[in-house]
Amino acid sequence: MAGLSINNVTKAFGDTKALDNVSIDVADGEFLAVLGPSGCGKTTLLRMIAGFETVTGGNIRIGDREVSTAEANTPPEKRRVGIVFQNYALWPHMSVSENIGYALKVARVPKAEREERVKNALALVNMEQYGDRRPANLSGGQRQRVALARCLVAEPRLVLFDEPLANLDVHLRASMEDEFADFHKRTGTTILYITHDQAEAMALADRIAVMDHGRLMQLATPRELYHEPANEMVASFISQGMVLPADVETEEADGQCRVRVLGQELVVRCRKGEKPRKDARICCRASQITSVGASQPGFEGTITRAVYRGGSARIEFEPASAPQLGLHFDQPDPVSFEAGQRARLAITSGWLIPADGAA
Amino acid sequence: MTAIRKERQGQEMALTAGIVALIVIFSLLPMARLLQEVILPGGQFSLDIIRNGLIDETTWRATWNTLVVGLGGTLFALVLGVAVAILVSLSDVRQRQAFVLCFVTPLMIAPQVTALAWLQLFGPSSPLLNMLGMAPPLGTRNPLYSPEGIVFLLGIQYAPLVFLIVRAGMRKLPRELVEAAQSSGAGWVRVLGTIILPLMTPSIVGAAALTFVSCVGNFGIPAFLGIPANYLVLPTLIYQRLAGGGPDVLSDVAFLSVLIGIIAMVGIVMQDRIASRRDFRITSTSLPAAPYQLGAWRLPVELGMWVLIAFILVLPLVGLILTSLVRGYGVTLSAETATLENYYFVIFQHAAASRAFLNSLYLSAGASIFAVFVAIPLGYVIAWGNKRWIKALNLAIELPYALPGVVLAIASLLLFLKPMPITGIQIYNTVWIILYAYLARFLILAVRPTITGYFQLDRALEEAAQVAGAGLFTRLRTIIFPLIAPAAIAGGLLIFMTALCELTVSALLWSSGSETIGVVIFSFEQGGDSKYAAAVSAIMVATTFLLMLLASLFANKLPDGVLPWRD
Numbered sequence: 001m002a003g004l005s006i007n008n009v010t011k012a013f014g015d016t017k018a019l020d021n022v023s024i025d026v027a028d029g030e031f032l033a034v035l036g037p038s039g040c041g042k043t044t045l046l047r048m049i050a051g052f053e054t055v056t057g058g059n060i061r062i063g064d065r066e067v068s069t070a071e072a073n074t075p076p077e078k079r080r081v082g083i084v085f086q087n088y089a090l091w092p093h094m095s096v097s098e099n100i101g102y103a104l105k106v107a108r109v110p111k112a113e114r115e116e117r118v119k120n121a122l123a124l125v126n127m128e129q130y131g132d133r134r135p136a137n138l139s140g141g142q143r144q145r146v147a148l149a150r151c152l153v154a155e156p157r158l159v160l161f162d163e164p165l166a167n168l169d170v171h172l173r174a175s176m177e178d179e180f181a182d183f184h185k186r187t188g189t190t191i192l193y194i195t196h197d198q199a200e201a202m203a204l205a206d207r208i209a210v211m212d213h214g215r216l217m218q219l220a221t222p223r224e225l226y227h228e229p230a231n232e233m234v235a236s237f238i239s240q241g242m243v244l245p246a247d248v249e250t251e252e253a254d255g256q257c258r259v260r261v262l263g264q265e266l267v268v269r270c271r272k273g274e275k276p277r278k279d280a281r282i283c284c285r286a287s288q289i290t291s292v293g294a295s296q297p298g299f300e301g302t303i304t305r306a307v308y309r310g311g312s313a314r315i316e317f318e319p320a321s322a323p324q325l326g327l328h329f330d331q332p333d334p335v336s337f338e339a340g341q342r343a344r345l346a347i348t349s350g351w352l353i354p355a356d357g358a359a
Numbered sequence: 360m361t362a363i364r365k366e367r368q369g370q371e372m373a374l375t376a377g378i379v380a381l382i383v384i385f386s387l388l389p390m391a392r393l394l395q396e397v398i399l400p401g402g403q404f405s406l407d408i409i410r411n412g413l414i415d416e417t418t419w420r421a422t423w424n425t426l427v428v429g430l431g432g433t434l435f436a437l438v439l440g441v442a443v444a445i446l447v448s449l450s451d452v453r454q455r456q457a458f459v460l461c462f463v464t465p466l467m468i469a470p471q472v473t474a475l476a477w478l479q480l481f482g483p484s485s486p487l488l489n490m491l492g493m494a495p496p497l498g499t500r501n502p503l504y505s506p507e508g509i510v511f512l513l514g515i516q517y518a519p520l521v522f523l524i525v526r527a528g529m530r531k532l533p534r535e536l537v538e539a540a541q542s543s544g545a546g547w548v549r550v551l552g553t554i555i556l557p558l559m560t561p562s563i564v565g566a567a568a569l570t571f572v573s574c575v576g577n578f579g580i581p582a583f584l585g586i587p588a589n590y591l592v593l594p595t596l597i598y599q600r601l602a603g604g605g606p607d608v609l610s611d612v613a614f615l616s617v618l619i620g621i622i623a624m625v626g627i628v629m630q631d632r633i634a635s636r637r638d639f640r641i642t643s644t645s646l647p648a649a650p651y652q653l654g655a656w657r658l659p660v661e662l663g664m665w666v667l668i669a670f671i672l673v674l675p676l677v678g679l680i681l682t683s684l685v686r687g688y689g690v691t692l693s694a695e696t697a698t699l700e701n702y703y704f705v706i707f708q709h710a711a712a713s714r715a716f717l718n719s720l721y722l723s724a725g726a727s728i729f730a731v732f733v734a735i736p737l738g739y740v741i742a743w744g745n746k747r748w749i750k751a752l753n754l755a756i757e758l759p760y761a762l763p764g765v766v767l768a769i770a771s772l773l774l775f776l777k778p779m780p781i782t783g784i785q786i787y788n789t790v791w792i793i794l795y796a797y798l799a800r801f802l803i804l805a806v807r808p809t810i811t812g813y814f815q816l817d818r819a820l821e822e823a824a825q826v827a828g829a830g831l832f833t834r835l836r837t838i839i840f841p842l843i844a845p846a847a848i849a850g851g852l853l854i855f856m857t858a859l860c861e862l863t864v865s866a867l868l869w870s871s872g873s874e875t876i877g878v879v880i881f882s883f884e885q886g887g888d889s890k891y892a893a894a895v896s897a898i899m900v901a902t903t904f905l906l907m908l909l910a911s912l913f914a915n916k917l918p919d920g921v922l923p924w925r926d
Contacts, residue, residue, distance in 0.1 A: 050826060076825040083826050089819035093841045102837070103827035154827060 002063030002157040003028040003190060004049065009058035009068075011044055011214075018044045020214045021058070026158075026192060031184050033193045033205035037237070041214040042194045046160050049192065050083055051076035062157055082151030082159040086166055088143045090135035096146050097122070097131040103154035121149040124187075141172050148183065161193040165200060177203055198238060202226075210234050228269070228351055235283035235353055242289075242327055246282045248352065251275055261347055262299040262319050270352035277355065284350035286314075289329035291337075291345055298346035301327075303337045313337070317345060370831040378740055378749070381733060385799040386755040389770035396613040396773050412614040421596040422618065424585075425575055428509045428592060429622070432574035435514025437567055440521025441559075443664075445551070447522075448529035451650040452661050456925075459526075461668045463924040466519040467903050469860030471579030471880055472896040473516055476675035478503055478583060478884075479682040479893060486681035486692040487674075504588040509581050513574045515671050520573065521566040523923050528562030529555075547651050560633070568630030572623040576763020578863035579877075583884060593619045594765045598866055609773060616769040620762050627761065676900060683893035701894035705879075712895060714872070715879040718790055722875065723858035726797040727851035730805035734847045735840055737806055742813035743821075753806075760803040764863035771796045771868060790873035796864045801857060805850030808917075812846030845916045852910050853923075860899050 004026040011019040019041045026032045034042045047053040049060060051067065051074055060068035062081065067074040090099050097118050104114040122128050125145035135143060144164060151159055164180075165173045181204055184191055195201050201208050202222040210217040210225065210233075217237075218230040229235035232243050249265070250258040252274040256267050261282060268282050292298045301319040304326075313335040317327045327345070331337055397408055412418050443462060447455055465473060479485055482501040488494035502508065532555065540554045556563075578594040585595055597612045604611075653660055684697040705712040740746070741753050759767045775792050778785040786792045824838045862877030869878045876899060883892035907924060914925055 050822075052822060052825075076822070077828045077830055079826070080828070081826055083823065085819045085823060087817060087819060089817060089823040091820055091823070091838060091842075102824065102829070106824075106827055106829045106833060150823075151826070156826075 003030075004158055004192065005061045006045070006049070007059050007061070009045075009048065009060060010056045011041075011048060011053065012056045017214050019048075022211070022214075022216045023058075024209050024216065024219060026190060029188045029190055031191045031193065031204060031206045033195055033201035033208045034211060035195055035198055035201040035208050036211035036217075038196060039213075040211040042196075042211050043162065044214075045211070046083075046162055046192070046194050049158075050081055050160060051079050080154065080157050082154065082156035084144075084147045084151055084159065084161045084164045086163045088135070088147040090143055090146055090150070092135055094135075095131065096127070096133050096135065096138070099135065099146060100150045100153050102150070107154065117153055121153040124152065124183075125149045140168050141176060144168070144176060145179075152187070152189070156189075158190045158192065161191065161195075163195055164193075165195070165197070173200075180204055210237065212237070228271075229283050230354060232281055232283075232353060235281075235351075239285065240328075241283045241285060242325075243281050243283055243353070244325060244327075244347075244350075245322075246280045246352070247278050248274060248276045248280050257352060259350075259352065261350075262321055262325075264297050264299050264346060266297075266347055266349070268350040268352050271354050274352060274354075280355065281353045282350040283353055284347050286329045288349045289327060289345055289347055291331070291343055294344060296344075296346060298344045300342065300344050303339055303341045303343055305339050306331075306335065306337050308335060317343065319345075374736055374740065374831065375746070375749070378737055379752070381737070382752050382755050385795075385802060386758050389767060389774050389799060390758060392774045393613055393617060393766065393770040396610055397617050400610055408610050408614050412611065412618070417591070417596065418615065418618070421591045421593045421615075422622075424506070424590060425592040425594075425619070425622065428506060428513060428581065429571055429575040431506070431510035432513025432517065432577075433567055433571045435510060436517040436521050436570045436574075437563070439514060439518035440566065440570075441525055441563060443518070443667075444522045444525040444529060445555075446660065446664065448526055448532075449551075449555070449651050450653050450660070451657065452653065452664065453657075454661070458664055458668065460924050461672055462522060463519040464672055464904075464907075465516055466523075466923065467856060467907060468900055469579060469862065469877060470512075470516050470577055471583055471862050471877060471884075472679070472860060472899060473675065474512055474580045474583035475880065475884060475889070475892055475896050476679040477508075477512055479889060480675055480678035484682075484685075484889070485678060486685055487678050489691050490681075490693070501587075503584050504590075505584070506590055508584045509590070509592075512580045512584065513577060516577070516580065517570045517573050518671075519923075520570055521563075524566035524569070525559060525562045528559050532558060564630050564633045568626045571626040572761060572763065575619060575622055575626070576765060576863070578765060578866060579881075582862075582866070582881065586885075593622075594763065594863065597765055597769065601867060609769070609776070613769055613773060616763075616766045620766045623762055623766075679893050679900070680897050682890055683897045685890050687890070701890045702898070705891050705894050705898075709891070711871075711874050711882075712879045712891070715874040715876050718873060719859050719861075719876040722790065722794055722797055723855045723861075725794055726801055726858050727805070727854040729798055730802050730854050731844075731847045731851040733802060734805040734809040734850060735843055736835060738809035738813050738843070738847070739835065739839060741806070742810045743818060756803050756806060759799045760801065764800060764861075765867065767796055767800050768864045768867040771799070771864075788870040788873075793865050793868050793873060793875065796868060797854075797858050797861070800864060801854040804854045804857065805847055808850040808853075809843060809847045812843045816842055845913065849910060849917050849922060852906060856903055856906050859902065 006022060006024045009019055009022045010017060022045065024032070034045060036042045044053060048055055048068060054073045055068045055070055057070055059066055062079065067079055091102070094102070100121050101114050101118045104117060109117070118131070119128070122131055125148050127142065127145050127149065130138065130142065130146075135146065138146065147164075165176055168176060177200060193201070193204060205222065207219060207221055208225055209219045212233050218225060218234045220228075220230070225234060225238050229238060229241065235241040235243050244261050246259040246261045248257055248259050252270050252272060255269055255272070257270045257274050258265060259268055259280070259282060299319050299321060301317050303315055304318050305316040307314045312330045312332045315329055315331050315337050317329070319325055319327065329345070337343065398404065400408055446452060447459060452458070478501055480487060481503055483495045483499045485494050503512070536554055536558065537550055540550045545553065576594060578598065581590070581592045581595050582598065585592060586599075591599065593615055597615050600608050600612050600615070681692055683701050684699070685692050686696055686698050686700070706716070707713065737756070740749050771792055772787070775787045775795070786795065820842065821834055821838055824834045829837065860877050861875065862881055865875040865878050866881060869875060876895060880892045880895050883889070883895065910922055911925065914922055
């Protein structure tokens with residue numbers, strides 16, 4: 001196993017930059033997820049780490065070997081990286097064992113050893129009895145496991161997952177998620193996991209790299225991403241956070257400061273060293289909004305929609321002072337709000353988004 | 360690490376270099392040689408050959424005739440092919456698969472066999488008409504020996520081509536477009552006229568261009584029907600000049616073949632112009648439109664369709680088989696007079712004919728095996744490669760097939776008339792020059808389905824092998840070849856069937872000892888031995904049917920649309 005280090009990598013296709021100055025360090029044995037909406041460059045990143053795409057600038061190192069620079073590109077077949085493809089990419093003309101043993105055959109591993117290692121790989125994914133089957137005769141989850149075994153058998157230095165759960169149904173997804181987590185614990189493999197599904201990323205990864213428009217937005221633990229987003233993109237992307245304009249009124253003290261949002265004054269969490277400033281942004285979650293009585297601090301507005309979701313309702317709200325800002329929060333049963341109703345709300349807490357937006 | 364890069368680059372460069380060499384040898388070189396003969400004869404720029412060609416009145420007459428039968432045949436094929444495509448694609452006629460198979464079969468039969476079969480049907484010695492007592496008196500001219508006859512047979516030969524292209528277009532027609540028109544109140548005739556046919560313009564125009572090129576370059580039909588009537592088109596004029604004058608007239612015929620090439624090119628360019636004038640792109644994909652209910656008309660229409668099959672397929676083949684059973688000219692065929700002697704004669708007694716069976720077998724097997732093995736790496740570079748200029752070279756492989764066969768035959772003659780430089784090997788007047796021409800001409804027939812196969816194959820399969828450590832050649836051998844081979848082999852089979860009865864190229868390149876089946880049929884017919892020609896043709900038709908059956912057996916392993924006769 002080995003770590004991975006991506007340094008200031010840029011990829012340009014003509015004038016458009018698919019990746020712009022991205023740097024990510026993955027520690028040996030770490031499970032890192034790359035998360036982003038479609039078209040954010042995460043697939044390009046994976047293909048560059050695997051060696052299918054060249055870099056325009058910067059470099060990529062796997063362990064202590066430099067594999068990609070603008071001048072030189074180690075071909076994929078020499079990188080010793082494993083990939084679990086989105087559609088598994090199992091070779092239909094080979095049996096499960098032949099699929100798994102392919103890399104060993106290419107490396108001219110003696111037959112006896114090869115068979116032993118294929119058997120071990122099959123055991124690792126609980127597929128011992130399926131060695132002679134054809135991929136076409138396996139279920140989606142079984143194919144996924146074979147793909148996993150195939151990429152592990154050659155003992156890669158790094159395993160790349162390319163949206164491996166995107167083609168599975170919801171139930172299978174949950175159980176495969178558990179299997180991936182379990183598998184990472186047992187093998188200690190360094191894993192880079194590409195996905196657009198934040199629940200998946202949160203559940204599996206040690207750290208998550210959020211990408212947008214070819215740029216790295218934030219690289220942090222799941223908790224940090226949720227509670228302390230580095231910029232507006234991350235704030236609104238992760239769990240549908242609400243980004244609200246605010247004026248910072250006091251200096252940071254003890255990780256907190258006082259802000260004014262929609263006419264309401266409140267205390268939010270913030271980074272060290274924040275100073276009073278105008279035109280700042282805070283991120284707040286649905287759970288941090290509540291309805292209040294007329295005399296309490298808060299702001300007036302209109303309910304625009306109430307969608308009952310079983311047990312609670314998602315209430316959408318327009319503040320009277322800034323109708324273009326849609327807020328939403330959950331009201332548990334008994335649901336009393338209806339569209340068109342006037343209401344007074346208050347924000348209980350939040351996070352002051354840093355001014356520089358840097359991760 | 361540099362060593363690693365070198366190794367990888369070595370494999371890639373070897374592949375690229377090999378493919379460029381192939382394209383140069385089989386496409387660019389012969390075409391360049393042909394042009395050189397016309398513009399730079401003997402290495403000096405001169406317009407004499409062009410001038411001589413242009414002042415020759417025969418050139419003009421043949422050019423005019425070529426255009427007449429080319430346009431006429433195209434028009435007839437278009438009407439028939441489009442009508443059948445509409446019927447099969449949009450109405451609820453039954454037994455579609457069987458009908459398509461029968462309708463497309465004439466395309467699989469060599470043109471000169473079609474010509475022969477029809478001649479046997481209508482002539483004064485027609486066994487069928489004689490049996491029915493309807494034959495014209497002996498000595499009457501066969502009505503097919505005429506421009507009209509040529510146009511008629513070209514139309515029947517190439518209507519399946521139009522059908523296949525338009526049918527493929529109709530399959531992509533989304534049903535929403537038809538349903539939107541219907542819900543706006545348009546009846547079926549109006550929908551057809553205002554929505555379906557306009558949207559099919561690219562398919563129809565493309566089919567027209569391809570048919571035009573095929574008609575203009577066709578040798579078999581005008582040779583069998585036109586030469587007896589002294590109605591010459593450019594391919595038959597070239598044949599007659601060359602047969603009469605030998606290598607001395609090469610410059611003249613080179614000019615004529617460039618002329619055919621230009622006529623064919625004009626057709627292709629016009630198609631491009633028309634197709635790009637308006638936007639015909641279909642943006643959505645969905646299920647095909649619900650078939651139009653013919654109602655009470657269904658049975659009559661179906662009957663009509665099968666009468667058409669009886670007329671264009673069954674009748675001529677019956678005529679062919681009956682002729683092959685006749686004892687001699689003028690003998691009325693009956694159960695007592697029927698004989699298999701003709702078959703015995705052509706298989707065992709006639710030296711050239713039995714030689715031709717072997718020659719054609721070797722030639723077509725050689726061409727198809729070569730093409731299959733070349734098509735896989737070639738398709739890889741074209742479909743999956745990242746080199747733009749190689750994709751442009753794809754056009755170069757299309758060229759020898761897109762241009763009429765006569766053009767390539769003359770180019771090969773020019774190229775190999777003298778011994779090859781350095782080695783001094785002489786392939787002129789041997790079977791090898793025919794093999795060369797077949798390889799050049801038919802390669803694209805295997806490359807096309809192979810590229811289709813590549814586009815339907817998930818590239819991740821190759822990438823998975825790559826991350827498993829497999830180099831380019833290992834991947835080609837262990838992953839790509841097994842997955843893509845069925846498509847390439849189907850293409851190889853098409854080549855085998857096409858080359859087996861090929862006449863256009865071999866008629867110009869054959870020599871004693873290197874006869875092909877096409878040449879033997881042609882010689883028998885020219886020598887008045889229709890019964891022998893019919894016997895050889897009947898054998899070849901039977902072989903074609905067997906091969907089609909064989910290919911259909913593994914059809915479910917092939918990408919869609921590789922076997923033309925499968926609907």
